Amino acid sequence: MPIHDQGYQRYAGSRASTGTAWQVIARAGIRTVLAERKFLALLLLAWAPFLVRAVQVYVAANYAQASFLQPKGETFREFLETQAVFVFFITIYVGAGLIASDRRANALQLYLAKPLSRWEYVAGKMAVLLTLLISVTFLPAMMLLLVQIGFAGSLTFLRANLYLLPAITLYSLAQVLLASSTMLALSSLSKSSRFVGVMYAGLIFFTGALFQAVRGITGASWLAWLSPSDALEQLGDAIFRLPLRYELPLWAAAAVVVGLIVASGVVLERRVRAVEVVS
Amino acid sequence: MSEPAARPAPLSTAAAARRVFELSFGEMLWSRRTIFMALVVGGPVLLAIIFRIVEAFGAPALRVNGARVAGGSVFGVMIWMLYIRFIVPVLGLFYGTALMADEVEDRTLTYLFTRPIPRGAVLLGKYLAYLACTSLVVLPSVMLTYFLTVPFAQVASTFRSLVLDLALLGAGLAVYGAVFAFVGARLKRPLVSGLVFAFGWEQLALALPGYLRQFTVAHHLQSLVPHTMPADSTLSAIQGLFRQTTSVPGALAALGLLLVVFLWLAMRTVARREYVLEQ
Numbered sequence: 345m346p347i348h349d350q351g352y353q354r355y356a357g358s359r360a361s362t363g364t365a366w367q368v369i370a371r372a373g374i375r376t377v378l379a380e381r382k383f384l385a386l387l388l389l390a391w392a393p394f395l396v397r398a399v400q401v402y403v404a405a406n407y408a409q410a411s412f413l414q415p416k417g418e419t420f421r422e423f424l425e426t427q428a429v430f431v432f433f434i435t436i437y438v439g440a441g442l443i444a445s446d447r448r449a450n451a452l453q454l455y456l457a458k459p460l461s462r463w464e465y466v467a468g469k470m471a472v473l474l475t476l477l478i479s480v481t482f483l484p485a486m487m488l489l490l491v492q493i494g495f496a497g498s499l500t501f502l503r504a505n506l507y508l509l510p511a512i513t514l515y516s517l518a519q520v521l522l523a524s525s526t527m528l529a530l531s532s533l534s535k536s537s538r539f540v541g542v543m544y545a546g547l548i549f550f551t552g553a554l555f556q557a558v559r560g561i562t563g564a565s566w567l568a569w570l571s572p573s574d575a576l577e578q579l580g581d582a583i584f585r586l587p588l589r590y591e592l593p594l595w596a597a598a599a600v601v602v603g604l605i606v607a608s609g610v611v612l613e614r615r616v617r618a619v620e621v622v623s
Numbered sequence: 624m625s626e627p628a629a630r631p632a633p634l635s636t637a638a639a640a641r642r643v644f645e646l647s648f649g650e651m652l653w654s655r656r657t658i659f660m661a662l663v664v665g666g667p668v669l670l671a672i673i674f675r676i677v678e679a680f681g682a683p684a685l686r687v688n689g690a691r692v693a694g695g696s697v698f699g700v701m702i703w704m705l706y707i708r709f710i711v712p713v714l715g716l717f718y719g720t721a722l723m724a725d726e727v728e729d730r731t732l733t734y735l736f737t738r739p740i741p742r743g744a745v746l747l748g749k750y751l752a753y754l755a756c757t758s759l760v761v762l763p764s765v766m767l768t769y770f771l772t773v774p775f776a777q778v779a780s781t782f783r784s785l786v787l788d789l790a791l792l793g794a795g796l797a798v799y800g801a802v803f804a805f806v807g808a809r810l811k812r813p814l815v816s817g818l819v820f821a822f823g824w825e826q827l828a829l830a831l832p833g834y835l836r837q838f839t840v841a842h843h844l845q846s847l848v849p850h851t852m853p854a855d856s857t858l859s860a861i862q863g864l865f866r867q868t869t870s871v872p873g874a875l876a877a878l879g880l881l882l883v884v885f886l887w888l889a890m891r892t893v894a895r896r897e898y899v900l901e902q
Contacts, residue, residue: 541814557704
């Protein structure tokens with residue numbers, strides 16, 4: 345019977361290259377969420393507007409009487425605006441517990457005791473949210489463009505509206521980055537995912553209500569900077585080359601969106617630490 | 624042989640609820656959540672302060688189409704857009720869903736359920752504590768907003784409408800709290816369902832003609848508002864178009880019915896449901 349050496353042995357397995365650990369967190373997070381039936385139902389529901397638009401494109405391409413349904417550049421903007429509702433719910437469903445649950449279970453210390461940097465941890469968590477949000481914004485919008493080309497049987501629409509490719513990419517990116525970074529920052533502030541969800545809903549609805557109230561009182565729409573959602577809408581109008589809906593300067597709208605993303609990064613930098621110093 | 628000591632009579636539901644209320648009220652009022660609530664209700668007060676300062680300097684910001692905006696109108700807009708549409712549903716959702724979910728998450732439900740009191744009384748006591756706590760924070764903020772926006776000369780003529788506002792906000796907190804207490808007691812993920820109800824279903828139903836609006840809390844609550852409904856967005860313009868107000872007794876009866884039914888359902892759920900505490 346062989347006697348095995350029970351002394352110290354060097355690890356002989358393969359090592360993941362540095363900087364790729366975030367992929368493990370992202371994969372695990374996405375797999376966990378996709379295993380939930382309720383979430384799959386929400387995801388399916390989020391694709392319903394795509395189906396409606398696809399039918400619209402089909403009818404417009406095949407029936408001359410329905411030519412008024414022809415898609416325009418504006419159609420894609422409206423589509424992404426509709427998807428904002430699903431972005432909101434998916435962000436809360438998936439994002440509220442991303443860091444809060446780890447903080448509640450004191451798992452942050454365990455994560456960061458491994459060969460994983462704080463930023464890899466944040467990147468992994470953010471990748472979960474970004475992937476799922478892109479799947480309901482950028483992906484269906486691009487698919488819609490392809491559906492239009494397919495049903496029309498020509499590239500005429502795409503050639504005439506070539507700006508749609510960068511516009512969809514840029515606006516979707518702004519939409520999902522704003523939602524993900526804000527939610528992650530809020531999630532790092534609390535141990536209760538429910539509280540995080542309410543804070544996020546509060547941020548979106550309260551700032552919106554505040555802006556509408558101020559607008560109702562003063563009649564001035566330049567105060568749209570009060571509401572990040574409205575600032576994003578203003579930015580979206582500019583990206584899609586549409587008339588701006590508010591008197592808010594474009595730089596101010598961009599500053600609100602970028603400022604919130606940067607502020608979220610600062611919050612994450614301060615809150616995601618292996619050791620919490622309690623005074 | 625001495626007779627065994629007589630067991631004390633079990634507490635009635637009302638007496639037990641009072642004990643739970645006494646325990647929960649202090650906990651609820653002096654918690655971090657009250658800071659969140661104070662921030663939310665501080666928004667209108669801050670806006671009112673800015674209004675008062677701007678008005679004191681006679682700035683043109685408060686003139687729409689050249690006409691000066693009256694303080695009473697400003698107060699009306701704030702009641703509609705900040706309190707009725709946002710603060711009351713969000714606080715109802717936040718606290719209502721937390722009544723049982725907090726105890727489950729903190730794994731402290733066992734301590735309450737092992738007391739010799741009816742299980743339903745636990746929810747009832749916590750619900751009453753929520754109502755007292757939110758009323759104590761929300762209603763003074765309405766008073767402050769009122770006295771900051773409405774000039775003293777108009778106080779006598781508009782005081783009745785202030786009392787009405789306070790009563791209907793109290794009713795709103797009570798009914799939304801009962802609805803969300805049931806949602807929190809019944810569902811595992813109450814926040815997303817609650818948000819869908821408050822900011823999805825209710826907004827949609829109010830914009831549709833027919834009887835669907837009868838199945839919302841907002842419709843009955845809005846029937847009691849003494850101020851003109853502002854049309855700040857497309858959705859609220861559509862809601863205004865299809866707006867049918869119920870008579871005051873009808874609205875009060877509907878709100879009372881919703882309150883009793885949902886509170887009873889919530890108590891029944893707590894009494895019958897087996898809560899599994901996650902390890």
